[in-house]
Amino acid sequence: MNGPDGLFGTSLRQPPTNIEAEQALLGALLTNNGVLSRVEEILEPEHFYIPIHGAVYGAARKMVWDGGRADPVTLRPKFEGDLRLRPDETALQMLMRLAGCMVGIAYAAEYATTIRSAWFRRNLFEVCSETADLCCRPGELPDSAVMEGLENRITRIATGSIAAQPTIQIGAAIGQAITGAREAAERGDGLAGITWGYRALDRMTGGLHRGDLTILGARPAMGKTALGLGIAVRTAAAGNSVLFWSGEMRAAQLGARAGAAWAGLSTLSVFTGRRYDIPPHADTSQREPLAPYQWRELEDGELAAASLPMQIDHRSGITVAELRTQARAMRRSRQGLDLIVVDYVGLLSASSDTRSFNLTHRMTEISKDLKNLAGELEIPVLALAQLSRESAKREDKRPELTDLRDSGSLEQDAATVLFLHRDHYYLNKQLGDGNIPRNDRETDEAYSNRCANLIQRTRDSRGKASVYVAKNRHGATGACALQFQDMTTWFRDVDESDHGPAWTVASGDTP
Numbered sequence: 230m231n232g233p234d235g236l237f238g239t240s241l242r243q244p245p246t247n248i249e250a251e252q253a254l255l256g257a258l259l260t261n262n263g264v265l266s267r268v269e270e271i272l273e274p275e276h277f278y279i280p281i282h283g284a285v286y287g288a289a290r291k292m293v294w295d296g297g298r299a300d301p302v303t304l305r306p307k308f309e310g311d312l313r314l315r316p317d318e319t320a321l322q323m324l325m326r327l328a329g330c331m332v333g334i335a336y337a338a339e340y341a342t343t344i345r346s347a348w349f350r351r352n353l354f355e356v357c358s359e360t361a362d363l364c365c366r367p368g369e370l371p372d373s374a375v376m377e378g379l380e381n382r383i384t385r386i387a388t389g390s391i392a393a394q395p396t397i398q399i400g401a402a403i404g405q406a407i408t409g410a411r412e413a414a415e416r417g418d419g420l421a422g423i424t425w426g427y428r429a430l431d432r433m434t435g436g437l438h439r440g441d442l443t444i445l446g447a448r449p450a451m452g453k454t455a456l457g458l459g460i461a462v463r464t465a466a467a468g469n470s471v472l473f474w475s476g477e478m479r480a481a482q483l484g485a486r487a488g489a490a491w492a493g494l495s496t497l498s499v500f501t502g503r504r505y506d507i508p509p510h511a512d513t514s515q516r517e518p519l520a521p522y523q524w525r526e527l528e529d530g531e532l533a534a535a536s537l538p539m540q541i542d543h544r545s546g547i548t549v550a551e552l553r554t555q556a557r558a559m560r561r562s563r564q565g566l567d568l569i570v571v572d573y574v575g576l577l578s579a580s581s582d583t584r585s586f587n588l589t590h591r592m593t594e595i596s597k598d599l600k601n602l603a604g605e606l607e608i609p610v611l612a613l614a615q616l617s618r619e620s621a622k623r624e625d626k627r628p629e630l631t632d633l634r635d636s637g638s639l640e641q642d643a644a645t646v647l648f649l650h651r652d653h654y655y656l657n658k659q660l661g662d663g664n665i666p667r668n669d670r671e672t673d674e675a676y677s678n679r680c681a682n683l684i685q686r687t688r689d690s691r692g693k694a695s696v697y698v699a700k701n702r703h704g705a706t707g708a709c710a711l712q713f714q715d716m717t718t719w720f721r722d723v724d725e726s727d728h729g730p731a732w733t734v735a736s737g738d739t740p
Contacts, residue, residue: 247347250343281308281313285304300324447616451654453615453649454475456696458572471539494506503517549577566608628697649696650697660687
């Protein structure tokens with residue numbers, strides 16, 4: 230079988246080109262330089278299939294930008310002796326030939342779009358052909374490497390390449406902003422983006438903004454996974470479709486946390502089916518099984534979450550390209566996609582092209598890919614990040630932007646950077662078992678006062694958490710308070726009841 234779909238079918242196909250459109254556009258440009266204003270936002274020199282055509286376009290564009298006139302006579306010196314010329318043509322003959330190909334100035338933008346489309350399809354043709362070659366050599370590369378290479382290259386082609394990105398006049402930009410403000414006002418929630426699920430964060434930031442990369446950083450044991458999960462679940466409960474990627478926990482472990490929060494149980498109770506809300510048996514040291522009402526509350530939590538538009542992807546070590554594939558599939562589904570939560574950015578893998586580079590370079594690539602993903606899908610991407618040890622070494626343990634310094638370009642790429650901090654964790658470590666070390670030459674009174682102060686501060690900080698907005702392109706920076714429940718590892722707003730529902734559906738009725 231030797232037809233187009235049979236053996237050698239793809240090898241007989243030619244890369245997409247439109248040389249006639251290239252000639253017609255250059256003819257229009259060399260005849261009337263005003264054509265450039267219609268096509269300069271669409272075309273770059275590399276979009277042309279014939280190398281000399283791209284060179285002529287680039288030279289003419291620069292000449293016009295510099296205030297000169299681009300025509301065969303003025304451009305001729307730039308191409309005398311050019312090795313890309315036909316053997317039977319001089320530079321002037323080549324330029325005159327192109328000028329004679331002018332069909333019509335009015336169609337210049339259509340020619341430009343046609344040329345760009347052919348360039349885009351050539352890139353896809355090349356990628357798919359190379360991938361087909363790899364598929365015909367089984368065993369040379371693992372399947373995952375072939376798939377990753379294909380996804381990464383397609384992602385790079387697609388980002389900013391499918392269509393021209395036109396400029397927007399400032400008045401129109403203000404008009405877009407006013408339209409967005411009116412829509413927000415009509416919603417009645419006062420948010421410019423989608424809800425965090427926590428009123429304190431909504432008030433501070435105006436919500437999670439579409440198209441933005443937002444970073445939530447914390448040191449280990451602060452509860453960043455718990456807060457990230459809380460944001461995902463509560464945002465889904467508000468009616469937004471959420472994709473939660475976990476590189477650290479399996480889906481069942483995340484489900485245990487959400488179920489424990491709903492039922493008011495320790496996460497250990499969900500894992501073991503035993504009660505941690507009462508002491509173990511005095512004689513056997515065994516803990517009692519969960520009571521029937523506790524099993525019912527866990528099952529109620531399952532029912533309450535069953536209708537939430539939230540999906541968990543727990544594949545470990547995936548690349549942003551693989552995450553993008555999953556996100557695009559959700560976006561195309563009836564459920565749609567409104568938010569991606571990444572837990573956490575340091576567990577994503579870099580592409581195979583940069584795996585041999587240093588950590589900062591790999592993180593920079595991942596950061597930029599996440600930013601591009603948010604912009605491409607026009608949804609917020611919330612990426613959790615683990616901070617360096619520097620904050621733990623300072624007397625004031627509160628994180629700072631400099632703690633992201635080893636994380637590539639996260640700080641630069643993110644529109645908003647927040648830090649989660651709980652003083653109680655560090656104060657409790659200082660308190661230890663109560664045997665607080667005594668400083669050299671410290672008097673009994675000073676030591677007693679210091680111990681009493683540490684004990685009081687530890688008590689006062691229990692259950693309290695702070696989120697510091699360290700960078701905010703859309704508004705103010707500052708701190709907001711949350712409460713943290715150690716037993717259920719769940720965050721709540723400070724004015725929420727400890728015994729209220731862990732999340733509330735959009736209608737306002739608790740399931």
